Structures are given as C-alpha cells and as structure tokens.
Amino acid sequence: MAMRKKVKSKESNKLVIASVAFQDHITRSLLHPDLSLSDPFPRHIRKTSRDAHARERVKGPQRRDGQGEREYVLDPDPPSLMLAQRLGLVASPGERLTEDEWAQVKARSVQQEESAQPCAICREEFRLQPQVLLSCSHVFHRACLQAFERFSGRKCCPMCRRDQYETRVIHDAAHLFRHQCATRIQAYWRGYIARKWYRHINRTTCPKDKNLRRKFFEARLQELNDSFVRYCHTDTEAFLSDIDRSLSSSRRVFQQLERKSISEPQENDWDRIKSQIIQRGVWDCPICLTALCNPSIPTQPDESNPQQRRRTVLLSCSHLFHQLCLEAFETFAAFTEDRRPTCPLCRSAYHKKLI
Structure with a gap:
C-alpha cells in the first residue's frame, strides 16, 4: 500500500509539473507574452538589460567585408527557455547560426543573385540603403522588413514564410551599386576620349571619298575665312601692311635668284x-x-x-x-x-x- 501511494504521488507530481509547464507556455506564448511563471519579471523590465546586451553584441567582434564595412547579426540574444521547453514537452528554439553557417547562407544568396534584384517588399533597387540577409538566404531592405514585421505581427519571411529567422546586416547591394556606378563612369569617360579622338582625326585627316574630301576642304577654307575676317576686324591697315611687306620681300628674293641664275x-x-x-x-x-x-x-x-x-x-x-x-x-x-x-x-x- 505504501509503494502504491508513493507511485501515485510521483505521478501526480509529474502531472502537476506538466500542467504548470503547459500553463506557462500558453500564458507566455498566447495570452500574456510579457508574463511568465518561470521568469516572474515582466519583459519591459528586462528590456533595458537585453538592449544593453544586444548593443554589446553589435560592438563586439564582427566580420568585415572587402570594403571595410562591418556585418553583424541584428537579432538580440534568444530568451531563456520556458519550463515546457526544459522538460521537453514543447520544442525548444534552434541554436544561433555560426559564422560558417552564415557564410553558407550568404554564398547561397549570392548564387541566387538576391542582392542584384529589387527588394521583394517595396520592389525598388537596394542601392546604398541598409540591407539585411535572413537565415533563409532572402534579402530585403532593413526598413521594409521592420515595417512588414510590425504589419503582420509575427516574425515570418515574406518570401518563404519561414518562422523565427535570424537577421544579419550585409552590404552586398551597396558594393554592387558602387561597382556599377564606377563602370558607368569609366564607360562615359572612354566614350568621351573616343569621341574626342575621332573629332581630332576628322578635323586633321583628309578623307578618301570625293564628296567627303570636298566638304573637308570647304570646312578648312571656311575656318580660314573666319579667322581672316576676325583678324581684319581688329586691325585692317596693319594686316594689309604686313601683306605688302611680305610680298615685297618675296619679290626681292625672286629677283635675286633670277639675277644669280641668268x-x-x-x-x-x-x-x-x-x-x-x-x-x-x-x-x-x-x-x-x-x-x-x-x-x-x-x-x-x-x-x-x-x-x-x-x-x-x-x-x-x-x-x-x-x-x-x-x-x-x-x-x-x-x-x-x-x-x-x-x-x-x-x-x-x-x-x-x-x-
């Protein structure tokens, strides 16, 4: 009889603990998310210490890419396990991703060209705006993702509907946008150099085509006429006197040559x-x-x-x-x-x- 009473008392204790654990899980998850039987302090009281710990995580050792910009996990530390999760009655959340796992997620995102495509929420290019990478390898604007989470009231990926994802700040789209801008500037500069070289060749080299050659010499003659008119407009008498002096000197030279040759x-x-x-x-x-x-x-x-x-x-x-x-x-x-x-x-x- 005593043994039976002990067994019944143990089973009743287990049922009581399981009921308490389920009640804590329901209260914390569905009814009152700010209250918990295993953690009697309200969540708003723990918010200050949690934010400070999150800031410590952001300021701690972080990964830097080739441009020197830091990449860090945006999510705070996960809350403590509930009683039902400790007892194994409810599945506990997964562990945080390591740096190697984040590298694999980013490689999968690069292979899918997520940063090269517009944001799936606002359908605009990323450019230099803040960008976040989810643990499901999807990329969004940071502001767009925060607005979606506030609107939906739950943490769910807008693309694959995965729950309880992790978020990491990256800068792939900014690097890609800078590279595109540099490429465009170089293309414009090469085009300017090529056009300048072509204009120089077009002004200095006589073409082989008959009609183009005629236009070439007409343009050169027009330039000479314009320069002559501008010069004459400044000082006509001095210009004509220069012409007379050059003609007289030319005549003297020819006459001397004729006297020597005859x-x-x-x-x-x-x-x-x-x-x-x-x-x-x-x-x-x-x-x-x-x-x-x-x-x-x-x-x-x-x-x-x-x-x-x-x-x-x-x-x-x-x-x-x-x-x-x-x-x-x-x-x-x-x-x-x-x-x-x-x-x-x-x-x-x-x-x-x-x-």
Whole structure:
C-alpha cells in the first residue's frame, strides 16, 4: 500500500509539473507574452538589460567585408527557455547560426543573385540603403522588413514564410551599386576620349571619298575665312601692311635668284636663239605689230626706208622686237636696277642683242 501511494504521488507530481509547464507556455506564448511563471519579471523590465546586451553584441567582434564595412547579426540574444521547453514537452528554439553557417547562407544568396534584384517588399533597387540577409538566404531592405514585421505581427519571411529567422546586416547591394556606378563612369569617360579622338582625326585627316574630301576642304577654307575676317576686324591697315611687306620681300628674293641664275649668252647661244626664231617664222613686232627685218637675209641699212631705219633687237628668250618699241616699253614699265626688265611676251628676264 505504501509503494502504491508513493507511485501515485510521483505521478501526480509529474502531472502537476506538466500542467504548470503547459500553463506557462500558453500564458507566455498566447495570452500574456510579457508574463511568465518561470521568469516572474515582466519583459519591459528586462528590456533595458537585453538592449544593453544586444548593443554589446553589435560592438563586439564582427566580420568585415572587402570594403571595410562591418556585418553583424541584428537579432538580440534568444530568451531563456520556458519550463515546457526544459522538460521537453514543447520544442525548444534552434541554436544561433555560426559564422560558417552564415557564410553558407550568404554564398547561397549570392548564387541566387538576391542582392542584384529589387527588394521583394517595396520592389525598388537596394542601392546604398541598409540591407539585411535572413537565415533563409532572402534579402530585403532593413526598413521594409521592420515595417512588414510590425504589419503582420509575427516574425515570418515574406518570401518563404519561414518562422523565427535570424537577421544579419550585409552590404552586398551597396558594393554592387558602387561597382556599377564606377563602370558607368569609366564607360562615359572612354566614350568621351573616343569621341574626342575621332573629332581630332576628322578635323586633321583628309578623307578618301570625293564628296567627303570636298566638304573637308570647304570646312578648312571656311575656318580660314573666319579667322581672316576676325583678324581684319581688329586691325585692317596693319594686316594689309604686313601683306605688302611680305610680298615685297618675296619679290626681292625672286629677283635675286633670277639675277644669280641668268647669265649673259655666248655667241653659240645667240646662234642657237637665231635658229629658233628662223624656225618659228614670225617676223612681226609684238608691240607695234609691224614687220621686222628677217635676220636670215643680210641687207644693208637704207636710210630712206623707214622700216630699215628701225633696228631689231633679239632677246635671250628667243623673241624679236623693234629697238625703239622695246626701249619705250622699258621706259613705260619703269624698270630699275633692283627690278630687272622682263619680256613683254613671256615675262622672263632677258639679255638683248642688236641684229
């Protein structure tokens, strides 16, 4: 009888403890989340110490990525186990993820390109806004996830509906956005350099096509005309005087070259020049348009004949003139020592000989 009473008392104690544990679980989970039989202090009293502990976790050793920005778990430490969880009557929450497990979750998120896609809640790009990674490998805006949790009243992933997930702050989307901005800036800079180089080639290189070549030279001529007009608009008299000086210096140079290059013909040269005149067969003076004496027919000068009195001059350029006509032309042209006389027909400097 005594043994039976002991067994009954043990079973009754177990039932009492189990009922208390279930009551604590129901009260804490459903009816009054701020109260617990195993933890008599209200949750708002424990909030200060919990927040301080959470801040210690954030300020503690954290993982840093390649850009030097820290990644840390956003969730606070899990609450203490309830009596029903300690007795095994209710499933206890899982353990916190380790760094290796978080690395696997992040690798799975990178493989699925979660950070490259818009946020599933607001459907906007992440860019530089705060970003969180859930333990189910889904990524959201931090503000969007907090707003969803307040709206739904429960901690459930908006994508896979997983309960009691962990949250970690990451910066993958910010790094991707910076990389895209740098790539775009580099592309714009390369395009600017290429366009600048093409404009330089287009302005300095003559194209092979006939129509394009014509447009090229028209554009160059227009630029020269514009520059000439601008220069003339500033000081026309000085510009024209510069032109006159350059022309006079050019003439002097050419005249010096002509004096150096032209030597007086010899007798053999004069005979060759006479043969050229005879072969040409032109016996009119180009100035007065009257007949000349034929050098191939030697005649005695007749003073009574006016044509015989006008003697003929042979030039080194193989042209014949009347002596008086050539002297009149030289007087009219006002040749000086600096300026040698030129032939009225071919405009070349000459030496003359009476025939």
